[in-house]
Amino acid sequence: MTTVATHVVTALADHGVQQIWGVVGDALNPFTDAIREDERVEWIGVRHEEAAAFAVSAQSQLTGTIGVCMGTVGPGSIHLLNGLYDAKKSHAPVLAICGQVPSQEIGTDFFQEVDNDALFSDVAVWSGTMTSPEQLPHLLEQAVNAAYSGRGVAVLTVPGDVGGLTTDATATRFAPPSALAAAPEEQISRAADVLNEAEKITLLVGCGARDARDQVVALADTLASPAVVTLKAKEGLEADNPYAVGQSGLIGNPAAAHAMDSCDVLVMVGTDFPYRDWYPTGKTVVQLDLRAEHVGRRTQVDHALVGDAGRTLDALLPRLHRHEDRGHLEHAVDEYASWMNRQQRLLDPHHDQTLLGKVRAVFDNPDDRIRPEAVAAAVDLAAPADAIFTSDTGMSTTWLARYVEMRGTRRLVGSYNLGSMANAMPMALGAQALDRDRTVVAFAGDGGLMMLLGDLRTAVTYRLPVVVVVFDNSSLGMVRLEQEQGGLPRFGTGLDNPDLAAVASALGLTARRVTDPATLTDDVAWAFDQDGPVLLDVVTNPDEISVPPKPTLSQGWGFAIAKSKEILESR
Template identity: 75%
Template sequence: MTTVAEHIITSLADAGVTQVWGVVGDALNPLTDAIRTEDRIEWVGVRHEEVAAFAVSAQAQLTGTLGVCMGTVGPGSIHLLNGLYDAKKSHAPVLAICGQVPSPEIGTDFFQEVDNNALFADVSVWSQTLTSAGQLPYLLEQAVNAAQSMHGVAVLTLPGDVGDLPVDRGVRPAAFAPTGVPAPAPDAQVDAAVAALSGDAPVTLLVGCGAREARSHVLELADVLAAPMVLTLKAKEGLEHDNPFEVGQSGLIGNPAAAKAMDDCDVLVLVGTDFPYRDWYPTGKTVIQLDARGEHIGRRTRVQHALVGDAAATLARLVPRLDRRTDRAHLETARTAYEQWHERQRSLLEPGHDHTLLGRARAVLDNPDERIRPEAVAATVDRLAPDSTIFTSDTGMSTAWLARFVTMRGTRRLVGSYNLGSMANALPMALGAQALDRTRPVVAFAGDGGLMMLLGDLRTAVTYRLPVVVVVFDNGRLGMVKLEQEQGGLPEFGTELDNPDLAAVAAAMGLASRRVTEPEQLEAAVTWALAADGPVLLDVVTNPDEVAIPPKPKLAQGWGFAIAKAKEAMESR
């Protein structure tokens, strides 16, 4: 005889699940006890359930396999929501097992009772409550199959009196459905795209993470069409390195060369991207969109030719039918502009930049305290980190510096809250990534505001011997919000952070740590952190007034920034 909880945990172990993340208690006790006796599954107990959900979202994104987290009755499950929304918007297969009050108390407004089916209705592709042993294995199979086939969140609720119920030995173990085989777009759609790409009209590609597994095909497409390739942030991984067609990112974290490449084309080809910012799409172009998800077609910009299918399978049929372009002026112009922009950016990276003639003039305005420039932090980590590093980043300015100065070369991976845009995700995602392989380097680009939100889970890195390197961009600000306010003509308000010595806090939690305050210390500090045996935190005090200029700055933004700075100066006097 086995129990409901044992049946669930054994079935997940049989399916290859090796970790479950969460906080113990109440309705989860039978499940965590089953994990205690299941050698194939490691329990990772976090200090906040949000960390658990972010961690398994990262694991699911990195591996493509099911991530599992748990939250107990009421508040414990509520805490999962933010990380689960990240999984939803990132199309990551995640199973959340949530506790509920005992069955007789459901609907009585019992202590800690919440309606889980209502609570998780928006975030989940499937949500049900297990009320009897007779529902196994079917309900568990439905949950896992839904998460994996629909690439989303499944929520299985377990009342407090159900986990210990006996399950007959004759009940078969759960058997989960295999994943489907990617299919190409239909021939008629390919025919129309081939016709639209004939001739010599300049073409630009906007490529997203849906094309990461189609690298060779996308590079061949760009070569045949002599097309510059603009990458979304999530497409950096797998498509940025050794790419002679790449011109960086679009949007606020992008660069002028990418913006110009999109503006100057006649045909824009979207491959595996649902890039959300409509203002950054050019107008008056012929648009071809290739995406495995039909619901993505045309929801950001008007599309004349749709290709609904797997990127690699579709491009394998499309590219051989295209005529090779001989006029490569559009590509060469875009690449030259990109390289010139990169050269200008590199001038900021030297430790002595602010002591040059131009640097001193600029620093009077934007770095009077001669703090470390965040660009230099990102570039130093990029140069010294191994080519196998997994990077995570908090939403905000730390992502901007990563996007511009960290290259996804070798087998590097990248994960962040790039669809939900949550604060505080970098540390939890780094923990999840590191737990997959404790020997692989993992670096988190953390904002000071984001880190402080879930600071307690620094200790999780120590408890479970997860040797993450947390690099904190410590500018004492909510930097992206500060920039938003100033570009709108508002003086900075509510963004200043009265931080403690974060290196001292990390040391008290058991991490190796250093506080870096001088540009000349940066190289040695990053080298030390990457070589450390165990979890590390680098508290790098960076310039709070660094400005990440958007690729297409508007006059209104410039005036707004000037007005805001004038107001700030008057208020400070």
Template identity: 65%
Template sequence: MNTVSKVIIESLADYGVTHAWGVVGDALNPLTEAIRAEPRMEWIGVRHEEVAAFAAGAQAQLTGGLGLCMGTVGPGSIHLLNGLYDAKKSHAPVLAICGQVPTSEIGSSFFQEVDNDLLFSDVAVFAHTVTSADQMPQLLEQAVNAAISRRGVAVLTVPGNVGGMKLEKNIRPAGFVPPAAPAAAPLSQIDAAARVLDDAQKVTLLVGMGAREARPEILELAERLQAPMVLTLKAKESLEADNLYQVGQTGLIGNPAAAAALDEAEVVFMIGTDFPYRDWYPNGKTVIQLDTRAEHIGRRTQVSHAMVGHAGPSLEQLLPKLRTGRTDKHLASIRKQYERWQERQSKVSDPDHDRGLVGKVRSLVNNPEVFIRPEAVAAELDQKAARDAIFTVDTGMSTVWLSRFIEMRGERRLLGSFNLGSMANAMPQALGAQALDRSRQVIANCGDGGLMMLLGDLRTAVTYKLPVKFIVYNNGRLGMVKLEQEQGGLEEFGTELDNPDLSQVARAMGINSQLVTKPEDLAAAIDAALASDGAYLLDIRTNPQEISLPPKTTASDAWGFAIAKSKEAIESL
């Protein structure tokens, strides 16, 4: 017997959706019953619906397909919102199926009633309520097609009495449109860009995730232009390794060489990026921007030449139009700066750093108790993680250490809340990634504040046999907030975290774990974690005073730190 719920679940399984994430209950019961009877789809019951949305979004980003999460009536659906906003800002196609009170009670302020169509109107590209069986499968088709074609969130609300409604026996199955094929920018735009690039002596590329599928074309472009390549964090995945043109990231997590590459250029060529921080764009430059979304062009910095199209086919047409034989003066200068910066960073990441003379002097100021430096944690992971590992990372200082010390070589993948900037994303995204392939290495780089926020879903890794490795940078702080306060000359306030022993908490949840407090124990602890067959948590006590200075530190920044530290010293007397 076909019901609304059965048609929904079978159609999604036909489309290739393999997991549904959520919390069971009331209006979802017909849907979860359909999932129980569908061998191609696995139900993963989480402890908090926000985890469900983050996990579904992670799967969408990794596969390019549709992620699926569910929330039941009222509060259950509301809990999805933060993870769905992350999917929206990450352009991840996700379908959220939400429960609703019976149709006869809609509009009566019934128990737990929420207007889902209104609630999700900002986060979703499609948000509608199924009110009769006759609307199926059309509403499902509209929801999925909108999510896939617009790379966003679709919300389909199913009232409690609708999911079990019977459908006609001869109803046609749902059909979904394929994604659009990549297309090049118009030839006139390509010709105009070629003329500008040919006339310029110093070109710098600012490359984002929209160019990740065009690695050969990007590298040939950098070679043809002899241009340094500044990568956004999302572009690390396919463009960082074995790339003699890349010079890392700019912005607060970046480095001086990347900032100089932009500042010293005549022409900045933005490719597949919507890098949001306006203060880090240079002034007075000729800017070319290539993006598939016309609405992205010019909204961060003034653009002289727009190219609307996909990176790969557009660059294929652009490359033959560019002259060869350029000087490498600009590229060589920036690469030299970058290599010097990398050398300085590698010294700090050495676990024995604090034993040397320079390290001992530095430790007197910012690490007197000889905590483990977070740079050393990330550097050790980089050396020992698999070449196809999937890394997730919490927002905050954890992102800084990953961006600087973990290279995305081989088939490594990277996920984070890089556009929304939410706390607590690393653990649920790792669960989503691991469910796709339980044999692949998945490493969650968690801040202690982020992990504590959704701590209950550590148990989900045990329940569903998801062997995620949780690496906790436990500095007892909201580290990025501490940095913000001190940079502004404010005394640190409200950032200290009274954490439990997270290794014991993990053990109580059934996860193998270890507390790491000494730098000399770090390597063996990471070896043990990565070699474990099941989930494993390392509670690593890292230095709370370790900060990441931005690439361009102003006099006011330095003054702010000095004032803040003076206040803190006086308070401690």
């Protein structure tokens, strides 16, 4: 005989779960006690449940195995929601164990009572409430199996009086993973005919093809196709890829935009890139995706292949003729190299002292602050080839996308589908807990960091040696850019930050504030030399402009109007 809670924890530990994240609370006491007694599972108690959900979302994305977090009755479970939505949007299997009021009080509007089934109805692929020990092991098996098969969140609610009840349930047996298969023969044959007849082909490659790097490179070579790589596909598909031309969208570049606009056929491989405005029009579109519900969701698709990317490309490649005309590919690659060279000029700490730099700085860096591009590039050089990177939603992601290369075995994780603020630091904690000897770097915005600031202490408490690099521009930079491109003067985006290095030091981290462009490289190197968790508070230029790949006249006009209003109203 054992308790319900012990059965659940033992089954998860047998499955390979090494950590469970959350905040202790009354209904969870049987579970945390079971974790205390099982040496295979580490309890990581965060300061806010949202951080727990973000952490396990990152762990699941990095390992492909289930992440587990817990929230107690009512408010504790509610706090999980944002991080769980990130797991849902990132297709990451996560199990949330949520407390509930005692069984006899359910439905009486008891203190802290929340209807968890209603609360999690949109975020979860499966949710259920355990009301009896006799529901083991079946209810737990359903939860975990659903999280894997649906690649999302399962919520198991356990009332406060049920977790401690005894059970003689048989051992839990989770289902094995399903087999991956290639797209059907008819789909592959039709796509081969289209690609063999096309002249200019561009690939748009997403994270669904990360495990098919060799096949994607071979496809680009065979078809003489530039490969536009989404942000989530940087990992595994960017480095040492002679066909890659960077990203599309607002964080993209002119070469990627031109490669998509000038092609005859656009081939989407493992991507559900969400921004419809960035898709070209009037093209023949071929989409290869494992999930049929993703086909045609963003742009109209002429030829669909539904199957695993690697296996489908293995079947497709022998049917393709090699394209000898390399003009489309070479033009895109050359334009991308030229754009990259222009971007490199901003990395020189003395850039703003050059003639062109002085002219530009009058408009966008009058206070001679550190340019964020230089911060990202310095981190790229200092971080090892096996580092894991996380980034907050906003401008910090822009600088990472443009200046950090996913070479070696580097990994990248962020809230790139949900687009939440405050995710970089807790995701870094989750990644670091998987391997405390591996370098983990968080590209944190100052606005995002301040939202979950208390969980910096979690890094100290659990000896998680993360490197937190803060782009401290005292503003919500992406929102500010959106306002200005729309012709609006900035409003509500300013942040009166404290000295974040001093705050981090008070929380027990090693920290340094960086204000001098000339010392930036040394300061970044210092951060990577520290043994424990470290925070680098880099005061960056708030007026840095990230020009979109295809700037429109209306954007430029709006920006000019906004700037004139700001000059009249403020500076």
